[in-house]
Amino acid sequence: MQRIVTAELDLDLAGTADLIFSLTTARQVPLASEILTFTRDDLVHTPTEIIDQDGTRLHRLTGEPGPLRVRYEAIVEGQTGPARTSELDSIIYLRPSRYCQSDEVFSQARHQFAGLAGAELIAAVTRFVEQSVTYTPGLSLGTDSAVTTLMTGQGVCRDYAHVVIALLRAMDVPARYAACYAPGLTPMDFHAVAEAYLDGAWYVIDATRLADRRSLVRIATGRDAADCAFLSFHGAQVGLDRLHVDAWVVPDVAGPANADDPSADPFAQASVPDDYLELVQLG
Template sequence: MQRVVRAELDLDVEGELDLILSVAVAAGVPVAHERLTLERNGQDLVPTVMTDAAGTRLHRIRVGAGPVRVRYDARVEGGAERRSASELDTAVYLRPSRYAPSDSVFGQARRQFGGLRGSDLLAAVEAYVAETVTYSPGLSLGTDSAVTTLATGQGVCRDYAHLVIALLRAMDVPARYVACYAPGLVPMDFHAVAEAWIDGRWLVVDATRLSNRRSLVRIATGRDAADCAFLSYYGANLALPRMIVDAHVEGDGDAVAAASDPLRDDRTELISLA
């Protein structure tokens, strides 16, 4: 099974700034082909590449005013090697964070999920968030946390992921945020899911139920969305007049076709991000 991913960003930079991109697939993802280009006024720009402890690859560059074109495409063949959790991971991903303040939902989590452990807890949290939150593009803000989502019952993928993460952490389960490409996602965009450390492996949770977890391609991993923004900039302003994200599965056979169909993801199955 091959997964083909693509992102196109057209930026209008208003002044000199520090630009940081997180659109490339994570380190360790097996790519058969990959290309990232940054261009301004017909000239190629060469960014600095940085990789964090979780495997997130950041491309950083100082640019001046003017239009900047970002183009990324990759062909992923096979699955990434599974990473274990370090002692540091299981400490950091238990702590409350900016958008997943598990201490603020502690009482709700304990009342709702008291007595549940392991995969039973994971299934219960996924079902609770899926059934109580309505996917509502345009109605949530980038500053909303899991507390807001719990109160309003609406949000987009990042809000679902934050609420899952906060509830799991409140139940003493290490949980983290993953930005990814998601073949078959409608509407197509960068996607966000949660991962939980259960029984010695990271398991994927997508409470939006809009993706097939088998086809997801990891981009960035962190405590919450603050660690995984696809675009960050400092020093001036910019506009993003055009953005295209695309991801699809290529190959022969029904199994390949099924891998990009969210309706054919068995939600009872425990899956690690490939």
């Protein structure tokens, strides 16, 4: 499966700022090509790349006052292998975090999901979050947490992921946050999903059900959204004048297809509901 992902940011810096971007695909994603540029007028900035233990690639640079154009495009060739695991995963990703307060939802989770384990538990948590949270773009705040979302019953993809993660951790299932490009997502934007650790592997949990999990492309991995922001900065104020994200699947070249055959549509997969019990790894 070949996928193309792009991101365009137009920034306005009020002064000198330390900028950290998380826009590129993770280190383990197989790429046919990749272009990342940072330009101010005719000046091209060269960032420093920093890679964390989960393969997240951060690009850091010092931005000067004025406009900054950021452009990224990558062609993903094939599927990523299984995500790496370590003994630390069962420690770090069981702890409460800023947006995933598993300690605060402990009683609710233990009562609501008593007696469930493994894939059955993951399916039950996913189904509960899907049914109890309404997708509401523009209404949730960047400071909303899993507890906030459970109280308001509204949010976007990051909020869904936070609730899933908090509830799973409360049930002793290591869970983490993944930022990704999502072909077929509507409205198109950066996407966020949860990942659950089961039987030695990480599986994607997307309670929004807005994109095909099999086509997702990993950008960043962390405890919650605080670890996976597409832009963080220190120093002067930074304005985001424009953000445009896109991602799509390149159809495989094939012979003439029967127009009456739904399977002949190269994008039909994105519209097929996936089963909660079918555990899919992020590739």
